[in-house]
Each structure stands twice: as structure tokens, then as C-alpha cells.
Amino acid sequence: MQYLAEVQKKSGGLLGASKVELRLIACQRSEDNWQAMAGNNSVVTDKAGEFGSGSLVIAEIAGNDVKRVNAATQPVLKILQHYSRLQEKLKDKDDDIEQWKQSLTYQSQELNRRVMEVEVREEELQQASEELARLEQQRTEVTVLREEAQRAQAEIEVKNQEIAATWAQLDQEKQNLESRLQEGHGGGLLDEAQVRALEAQIRQLADSSHGVGDLQSQVAVLFDRLDAQQPLLDQHWQQAESGGEGGAVEAWQAWADCLAELEQLKGEMAGLQRELAAKKQATESLQRQLKANNLLRQQLTHLAGGLDPELAAQINFQELEAMSLEELEAKVQERQRDYDRTFNFVNDQEEELRLQQQALEELKVRIAEANEFDRLTLETELADEQESYGILDDSMFDQRRTLSERRALLNEYQKVLARRQGQVPVEGVAPSIDLGPVLAQLEMDTKQQSQWLEELKTETQAVEVKIRDREGPVATKTEELARLKQQAQNAGNGHPGDTYRTVLSPMQEMVHGLREQLQALSETSDRLQEARHYQGQLVEGMRQMLSEMSGSNHLSAVA
Template sequence: MLYLAEVKTQTRGFVGGYKTELKLLTSQAADQTWTAITGEDIINTDAINEQTGKGALYILNLDGNKQLQGTPELAGSRIVNYLRHFSRTLEKSKSQEEEIEEWKVSLQIQGEEIAKRQAELDAQQQRVQEQEAKLALLEEEKNKLTAAWEQLGSEQQRLNSNKIDQGEIRQKLESISGVITQNMPQAESLSNGFQEILSGVNHQQATLDEYWRELEYSKNSLEQQRQELQHQKDSFNQQQEQLLMAREELAQAKFTLENIQNQIEDKENLLHQFNLTRDGIARLQDEISLLGEDGEEQQVDIQSLESMPLGDLENKVNEVKEETAKVVNFVNMQEEELTLQSDEVKDIQNKIASANEVDKLALEAELADAQEAMKLLNETLVGQRRNLKKQQKVLNEYLKVFSRRKGIIDLDFAETVNIKPLLGEVESQKVEIEEKIEQFTDKLNELKRVQQEQQEIVNSQEQNYQQLETQLHSDQENLENFCSHLMEIQTKVNFLEQALNPIQDQLNHIKNHSENLQGEIGQIHHKVEAQYGAVNELQSMLD
């Protein structure tokens, strides 16, 4: 799991490297969201090799036990990518808000149209209620007709049995016929009214059917796009796994590259020490050679010293001693300056070991100047030491003659020491160091070749990781857009279902009720016509 952490403290270890204390700020969940971490959650690590300041932000990859996986990564570039993605999402959200507002206006227009249809349905229902009232009146008239018909039947029986007056019967028949004639147009009017109602209902149903077809199309489109969304989610999850594998491979490649770089640094440090040792052996070899060499034969006129008055010889010896003392003082001063210069070189080397990358460049230039000055001083001292050696030999010759003429014969003058065995040992060590230098140089060149190959691998994997990450961000945006579009369709489907079902139920109720009432009116109309015919028949019989 990825964490965002900030540097609290950083201290340098005794053997190099840094001990860094990191405070965990947020963690990344599986859905790519970040959650703040409350409290003090501290991670200590020595995996950060560069010196950094307090408050610097790093991306850490921790396992379930919060153990660091790979090398911490500076969070700057990643935060910039997140901000860029957030900015694009914000712009897209604004664009979607505008689309939603337009869609709301469209829904509002549709709602107004549906409300208009609802008002028309309400008017139709009111007309149905009015027709129902007329139907009730018609039922009442029907009952009256039925009662009159029953009365007519009774009168007919009386006519047949008692032979009552036909004029009275005719009068009653005309009365019944007038009632029937009066109510027949009303029944036809009711039938025509219900026919108009059914025509209006059918018209409303045709309009509503268009919305039902749109709803069915939206449902089919919604189901297809849900399947496509699931396919995109599966593909997105696979890309996430590929990105995670690429990240782990990149971290492993970087770790290998860092290990090779550390080996190169170790080999370069050792090679530098070997070069310093070789230079020291060379200087030691020069100094030993200087101490052991007899030098050139000194042009001292021993015969003239033997014949010179003793007082003059003593004065001459004192002069040579003074000249030798001057040379000794000069050489000692040069030796002290060389020692100071050597201390300065060591001091600069110590500073380089603890300096950062910015200061190290300036210190390395300063070290090169100091080493060059020390080299010139050492070359100058080589000649001065030879001169001192010659001067001391001249002084020895004068002292030998002067001591012998004064009768002192046991003085121990400096004699040349045989240092060939020592020079041979030094030469052997020099050859051994040069062999090691050659071996380490070959190993260093091989490591640099491997480093170059590993760097190419890291660059290739890093480019592949960046491409996968860019593609993942693009697919994530497409997935978010697709989800938004799907939500719009779902909202539209829900709205149409909620709006259409009550209207359809009401329309079906009006249609069924109107058809039933129209059927009843038709039956009444047929009965009235039959009664009218019967009355006419009775009238014709009486006539």
C-alpha cells in the first residue's frame, strides 16, 4: 500500500548514510482514494541516501506490517500529477454540471408536457364523471320506463280480461311512447359522449406509447452499457495489476542499480586509497634512495686542506658549518610547509566525505589545487634534500681532515648505509599495489559496463511504467465519464417509470370504465328500442 509521509528528522550515521524519521500523513486505498492518518504514525528508515530537509514529502510502499518495500520516492512529481488530474476532474465536473442542468431543463419540459397530459386526463375524467351523472339519470328514466312497461302489461291484461275502454289505453300508450321518444336522444348523446371520451383516451395512449417506447429503448441501452461498464472495470483492474507489477519490477531494477552504484563507489574509494598508497610508496622510495645514495664525488681539495694552517682550516670548517646550517633550516621550513599542506589535503578530504552534492563539487576543485601544491612542494624538497646531502658530505670531508690534524682519530662520521634490501622490499610492495590497482580498475570498468546496462533496463522499465500510468489515468477518466453517462440514463429511466406508471394506470381505468359504461348504455338503448317497438305494436292493435 502507498503512503504519503513527511520528513521529521534526519541524522547522519557514524559509518555513513542517514537515519530518517518519517511521519505517515495519508494512505491510498484500493479505489485510488487517499485517507488521512490521525495521530503520530512514525516510520524509521535508512533507505534515503541523500540529505533532505525537514518537511520533505516522500511516497512509501509499505506491506501489511508497515515494512518498507523498495526505495522511498520523492512525492513532488506524483503530487503534481494528482493535482493535474484533480484539475481535469474539476473541469469535467463543471462540464457535467452544465450537461445536467441542460438535462434538467429537458426533463422539466417533459414534466410540463406530462403535466399537460395529466390535466387533459383530469378533464377527461371530469367529463366521464359528468357522463356518469347523466347515466344515472338515464338509469332513473329506465326504471320509470320499466315501471310504465309493467303498467302497460297490466293494462293489456285488463284489456284482454275486462275489455276496458281503448281510448284510455291509447292515451297511456301515447304517454309511454312520448317518454321513450324523449329519452332516446339523450341515450344517443351519452353514447356519442363516451365515444369522444374513448377517442381522447386513445389519443392520450398514442402519446404515452411514445414515452413507453423511449423508456424501453433507454432500458435496453442501460443494460448494454452496464455490460460494457463491467467489461471496462475488469480491464481497468487488469491494468492496475499490470501497473503494480511494473512498479515492483521498476523498484527491483532501481534497487539493483543502486547496489551496483554502491559497489562502484566502494571500488572507487578503494582504488583511490590504493593510488594514494602507491604515491606514498613512490615518495618513500625516493626518500630512501636519497638517504642511501653516496652522491657525486665532492670536489674537495684534500691536499690543500692538509697544507692549510690549522687556524685557517678551522675558519673554513666553521664557514661550511654555517652554510650547512642554512640549508638545514631551509629544508626544515620546506618540510613544515609540506606537512601543513598535507594536513590541508586531509582536512578537505574529510569535508568531502560529509558534504552534500552541491558543496562537493567546489570542495573537489579545492582538493585538486591543494594536491597540486603539495606535489610541487614535494618535488622541490627532493632537490633540496639532495643539496643538503651533498653539503653534509662536504662538511664531513672538512671535519675528517680537521679532526685528523688535531689528532682526533675516533670520531664517528656518517657513513653511507646499504639500503638495497629495503629498496627491494619497497619495490615489491609497489608492484603488488600496482597489480591490485590494475585488478580493481578492471573490476570497476566491468561494474560500470553492468551499471550502464542496468541503467538502460531502468530507463526502459520507467518509460513502460509511465506509459501504463498515463494509460491508466486516461482509462480512469473514461470510466468516470461512462459512469456519469450511465447514471444519467438510470435517472431518466427512473423518472419515466415513476411518471408514466400512474398516468398509464389512470388512463387504463378511464378507458375500461368508459367502455363498460358505453356497453351498458348500448344495452339500455336496445331495451328502449324494443319497448318502443312494443308500444307501437300495441297502438297499431288498438287502431
Template sequence: MQYLAELKKEKAFVGVKTEVKLLARNTSDNNWQGISNDETLPIPDSNQVRDLKDGQMVLVDVAGKNIQNVQDASKRLVLLLQNFSRLQDKFKQGEEEIEQWKQSLNYQSQELHRREVELADREQELEQIEIRRKEAEEAQAIAKGERAEIERMRQQLEKERREFDIESAVITQEQADYLRDVTTRISNFFIGTDFLYHQIGSCLDLLYDRQSILNDFWHYLDSIRNFQTDLDSEIQELNYRKQQVIQTQNRVVDFQAELKADEELVKARESTASILRSQIIGQQRLADQLNQLIASYGGTVDDVLDPAEVRRLEQMSTDDLEMEINLLQQEFDKAARAVGEQEDELAALEGEIAELQIQIDNATGAEKFELEGSKELAEENYQFLEASVSGMRSNMLERQAILNQQRAILDRRQGIDTSDDPAQKLKPILATVEAEKSNQESKLREVTYELDNARSIFRQKQEAFSRLSLEYEKQKQELEVAEVALRDKVRINTEVGTNDRILQPVQDIVDTLRQQMEAIVHDANQAQTEQAPQQLIENLQQMINSLVPS
């Protein structure tokens, strides 16, 4: 299991004590579970962390209680934090947009509800106005009938007056009383008619007030219509955006297929590089075995000792020379074990790279991006370790050559016959192996160069693909927002039509009432201006009084 841990290095009595403090365990691909207790595990081989510092965050692979691998966790943590930051920014932006939509919809809903309540109140008021209009029409009908009756009575009085003027200029007291009674009744009628006209005027003023309220509603509907663009043109624009989104989606699919082909090319180059590395490691091991075999026969590959060193060895006693050779042999064996351990670690890294490649093939999205970063880190570690192992091999071969030449001097001084030396027969084989290894290393450098170029091109295309994917997501989100806005406009346009259907009949009723009442008031004003009824009655009364004998 893989753990996130803190590296601890403490100076001990002998050497440096290295251990890791476990902080969290990897339960699945991107899930980490914290470890509450301060659990620590020792690192048996301090060479694994010789390039890491005390307190550094590392990733460790643990089987049971044994640490199998230790690697720097800095890049892994940076990748996780970058992914988390991008997701957090995206979620925050989405929440802000949703909140803005909610506020806009709530405001529109509240405004429409308020208008609906006001319309309901205005409908009730118009019903009251309708009742008053009917009462005014009834009063108008009564007043019209009474005016006709008054006009008939006036004409009759005028006729009788003319007859009286002809017959006699004097009337009796009874006739005068009768005429006074008639004029009083006529005067009282005009007084009631004035009150009725006053009520009609009040109703007309109330209609003017209600018309002002209706004008506010009409202005509100006009303001909504001004914000409503041509729906047909917006629908065409929306269809054009849909076509753009489909084209971008097709480009994403084509780009993804191209990326897949480039990825297969990178895999093929990586497979070739892996095979060449395996062959070079095998050839190196074969060369090491040949060198060891040549050394076991007392042979040397090259003369690496200068003449002064040879003279020094010749002057030493055989016992001292043998002791020095034994010490060199122990150092050589220790270096050979270190090289073997490094080669095992190199093989483990190669297996890890292959395993990561398998996981990348099966992963998608952020997980694939994280695995690719881990693979790049593992490849860098592999290249660094391979360079280190190459240097250690060269140093080991140099030590082996020195040891072989010193052993040959010792054998000669001890009288050991080396005329029939099997080591000389193995040298051509070793030279062939070294030549083949050099050829494979040259091919590996070429393949590595091609692989680096392919990876660079692949990363550039991945970045371009990421930008194209972001553009596609952005176009898709803008299209969804545009569709929601268009639906809102269609809904508001429908509501405007509904309000038109509600307000127009009310407006027609108010217009009819206003016209009828204005006609009544106009007729009344004209009648009062032309006929002056009260003045005629006063003149009639004076005439009656003048005709009564004193």
C-alpha cells in the first residue's frame, strides 16, 4: 500500500538513522485517509533516500511493515493541489452564475406577482365603477324624461300665457297660486338635477383616476416589450450557436483520435527504449561476468597501472602485496553488491513505468493527467539512477582492472605459470559484447531523442486538446444559458400577451364609460348655458305676480 509520509534523518552513533512518519494512506486512486497515530517505519537502506532531505514529504510503498520504495512526493502534491484549485475555481464560478440566475428569476416573479395583485384590485374598482355607471345611466334616463316633461310643461305654460295675454292681462288668485305651485315644482326639479350632475361629475373624475392607473400598466407592458428582441432572430442565433458547438465537438473527437494515435506512437517508442535498456543491462551483466571470469583467471583487460606503481608493487613483499590485493578485493566486492542493488532498483523503476503506462491507458480526465505526471517523475528518476549506475559500473571496472593487474604481478612473483591464460581467450568475446553494448546504447540515445520529441509533441497536443475541450465546455455552457434566457423571454412574451388580453377589455369599458359621462356633462352644460332654466323660472314668477290684481 502507498503512504504519504515525512522523512526523518537523525544522526546515530554509527551513521545516520533514517525513518518515515506515516501521515496518510492511499485507499484508492484519488482518496487519502489520514493516520491519527504517529506511526513510523525504519528505512533499512539509507541509499534510497540519500538525495532527499530531512522533513521532506515522500511517497512510500509498504508491504506489511517493510518499505519497498521511497520517492519524492513534491510533484505529486503539486499536481493534486493544481487539480483541486482548478475544480474549486470552476465550482465557485458555477455557484455565482446560479445565484445570479436565482436572483433575477426571483425579482421577475415578485414583480409579476405584484402586478397581478394590482390588476385584481383594479378589476374590483372597475366593477364598482360599472355599478356607478349603471346608476348614472338610470339617473340620466330619469333626468332625460323629467327634462322632456319640463319642456312639455314649459311649452304648455307658454301657450297658456299667450292665451291669457290674449283673453286678459289679469289672472285670478287661484290661477296665480296654481302657476306658483307649478314654477316651484319646476325649480325643485332643477335643484335635484344639479345634484345628479354633480354625482356624474364625481364618477367622471374617478374614471380619470382609474385611467391614470391603467396608463401605468400600459407603460409597464411597453417597457417589457422594449426589452423583448425579435424572438425569430434569437432562435436563429441559438441554432447557429448549436452548430458551432457541434463543430467544436467534432473537432474534439478528431483531436482525441489524433492524440490516441500519438499516444500509441509514444508507447511504441517507450517499448523500444525499454527493450534496448533491457538488452543493455543484459549485455552489461554479461560483460561484468566476463570481466569477473577474466579476473578469476588472473587476466587483465587493460594495463591501468603506471610504471611507478608497478615498481612500487615489485618492491613490496609478497605478503604485503597479497594483503593489499585482498583489501582491494573486499572493496571491489562491496562495489559490485552496490551496483547489483542499483540495477535491481533500476529494474523495479522500469516495472513501475510499465505499470503506470497500463493505468494511463485505462484512465481518463484528471486521473489520467495525474498518472502522466507520476510517469514523467518516474522516468526522470530512472534516467538519474541509470546515469548513477553507469558511473558506478565504470568505477567498478576500473577497480577490477587494477585488481587484475596487481594479482597478475603477485602470481608472477609467486612463480605461478600464466602462459596458457584462459583470460586471453575471453577478451575477444568481451570486446564483442562491449561493441554490441555500445551499438545498443547508440540506438537507445537515438530512440530516446525521438521519444523526447514525440513526448513533447504529445504534450503540446494535449495542451491544445485541453484548450479545445475548455472552449467546447464554455460554448456548451453559454448555449445552455442562452437557451434558458430564450425560454424566459418566450415566457415573458406570453405573459405580456396575457396581460394585454386582461387589460384591453377593462380599457374598453373605461373608455365607453368616460365617453358616455362626458356626453352627459356636455349636454347638461349646454342646456344650462342656452336656456338658463332658473332665470326663466324667476321671470315666470315675476310675470305671474304682475298679473295678479292687487
């Protein structure tokens, strides 16, 4: 079974020179399953001598026997890459789940909105149905009025024809009477039969004009009923107009206002996201600068002939001065082997990093020459290689620093050994350079950059909070905008006002036509009334004339 272990070397003793203790950290249960070890489990082996203390290795152990020990760099890198991809997939799944939740929430809200709209539309349709029923009743009344007006007009036509016929007959009799009056007493004026016939015609003429007054009363009643219908039509027209274009205009205005508010929120979000990206970039730059400063400080300290305080704390100079030369030489040799192993390992990693860089360049060339289909596959491969290169490059920074530290420790051990052996170090011909001010300034810069880094992290968190606070209003405003747009589109389509106009237009035309027809009937009845007046005068004159002629006939008969 394979274990992830940490190399632990104990100083002192002859056993420590050949045996190395491995502290077991985790064991592999399956290809992608590692389980942390409980407690403090360790094994001793002589197969890990080339690894420095604190190094991570992969040890294959059967029972308590260590079969093989290999560097853990590549397996750990692969595990980290696999974990990174798994995290990205999980994040994508979480994003998908969140989108599904939002979609379901939006669909639920949309369904509730549609239900409310259907209920409102049902109420509007119910009201429209009632209004249409009232309109239908009013149209029936108008139709009845029109039929009555037509009957009145027909009666007026009949009366007019009867009056014209009687008038013609009466005019003929008048002419006959006048002729007889001019003839004098020659043959007598009228006999009794002729008098009765004339009286009958006069009565018929008088009776024929009695219906004119009734017709005028009917026309007046029809006018009153028609005038009562127009205010109702005007009210329906007002409802149709207020329920149509006015509602649509207000709905689109609400949509435009909501759109302006959403654009403002999105603009603020975009500005915050740009600010967040800039702060993250500045944070990464400061972190790289701090790492570079730490490495530079160690290198300058080494050039100045001094030792970094953190490294100096790892060396017990009193113990080195007190131990025998043989033990000190063994310590120096151990440090030399430790440095050589680290040096070889770092060189191997540098070579692998160089090969990966070369592979990246070759992939870029292949992508530039590939077709569209192959380019997609190669770009995915390039992204994986760049990720692997980035992880290895980041790990190399700490490894280079470890190599520099072990070189500095080896130099200090060698200096102590040379001094105790009586060797005098050869002074260089070049004058020594005082790097103290440079190191002091570098230390101040490092502290200042660390302070800036903390401030940047705080500001970045504040910007992230602002962005999260605005995500909710943006989503809410987006849903509101879609809802208002749908309402605005529905406001002008299929509204009851359209149905009102469809019914009201022919009814209004019918009322106008009926009013013109009644106006013509009124004018005709006025003319008939005037004719009736003249007709009455004529009838009265004819009766008087007939009475006189009848009296003359009676006198003639008596004589």
C-alpha cells in the first residue's frame, strides 16, 4: 500500500546517518481516495537518505517493510490538478443548481403572475360580457325605434296620398260648384243627392287630417327615446377609449422607467467588478513582490557575510563549538549531502519546468497551424499544460528558497569547521561592501508591502460584499422588467376596449341614420300639419258654401 509520508531526520548518533524516519500522513485506499492517518505513525528506513528533512515522499509499504520511496512532487501535483478540476466541476454544478433554482423561482413567480393575469382577465371579460349585454339591449331598443320610425313614415306616406287624392277630388268639386254658381238659376243649383255626396266628401277630407297630430306625437316620442340612448353610447365610448391606448401607454412608461433603473444597477455592478479585478491583480502582484523580496533578502544577507535571523535560529553554535572535530565533520558532510540532494532535485525540477515551457511553445505553434476542429482539442490540452506549468512554477519558488537556505546553513557549518581546524579564510582583493543599509531598506519595503497587502485584502472583501449586495436587486429588477414588458404587450392586444369599438361603431352609425330619418319625418309631419291647417280652412269654406247652396235650393223648391 502506498503512503504519503514526511521525511524526518534526527541529528546525532550513528544511526541517523543511514536510517531515516518516515512520518506517515495519509494512505491510498483507491486510485482517487486518500485517507488521513490517525495518530503518530512512523517507520524507519534506509531508502530515503537522499531526501531532505521535511520532504514529502510516496512510500510503498508492506507490513512494516518499506519497499520503495519516491519523491511526492509529481503525484501531489497530479492530485492537486485532479482536485482543482474536480473543484471547478463542482463549482460548475453548483452554478447549474443555482441557475436551476433561480429558473424554478422565476417560473413559479411567472406562473403566479400568469394566474393573477388570468383572474384579472376573467374579471375584465365578465365586465365586458355584462357591458356587451347592455349594449345588445340598447341596440335592440334602437332597432325597435327604427322600425317604429319606418312604420310612422309609411303611415305618413299613406296619409299624404289620401290627402292628395281627397284634395284633388275636392278641388274638382269646387270647380264644379263655381261653374254652377256662374250659370245662375237656370237649372237649379244642387239636388239633395249631390248635397249629401259633397257633405260625405267634406267629412272624409276632414277625417283624413286627424291622424297628422298623432304622427307628430309619435315622432316626438321617438326623438325623446333616441336622445336618451346617446348618453349611454357616449359612456360606452369613454370606457372603450380609457381601457385601450391609455393603459398601454402607462404600461410602456413603467417598463421604460424600470429599464433605466436596471441599466443604472448594471453600470454600478460593472464598475465594482472592474474595481475588484484591479484589486485582485494588485494583490497577486504584491504577493509575488513579497516572495521576491524575501528571496532577495536571503541572498543579500549571504553576500554580506551574514546569516538570516530565521536561519541563525536553526543553528546551535555553542553545540558546534563543543562537539569533537569528528562529529563536526560528520555534521558538515550530512549538511553537504542534504544540500546536494536538494540541489539535484531542484535542478531536475528546473529541467522539467524548462521541458514543460518548451512543450507549451510547441503546442502554441500547433494551434496556430491547426484547423478549426483540431484547434479546440489543442486549446483544451494547452489549458491543462498551462495549469500544470503554473503549479510547478509556483512550487519551484519555495524549492529555490529551500535550496538557498540549505546553502547558507552549509556555509555556516563549513565556517565553524574551518575555524576549528585553524584554517584562515582567504580575503578577497575586492573591498567588502556594506549591505546593511540595503537590507534595512528592503526590510522596510517588505513591511510596507505587507501592510498594503492587508489593506488590499480588506478592500477586496468590501468590494465583493458590495457586488453580492447588488446581485439580488439586479435579479429582481430583471424579473420585474420582463413582467412589465409582458404587461405592456398585453395592454394593447385583445383588450375589451377593442370589443367595445367593434359593437359600438355600427350602433353609432345606426343611431345617426335613425336620427336623420326621424328628422325627415319631423319635417314631413310639419308640412302635413301646415297642409292640415289650410285644409281645415278650405273645408270650413266649402261647408259654408254648401250650406248656402242648400239654402238656395230649398227656397227655390218652396217658391
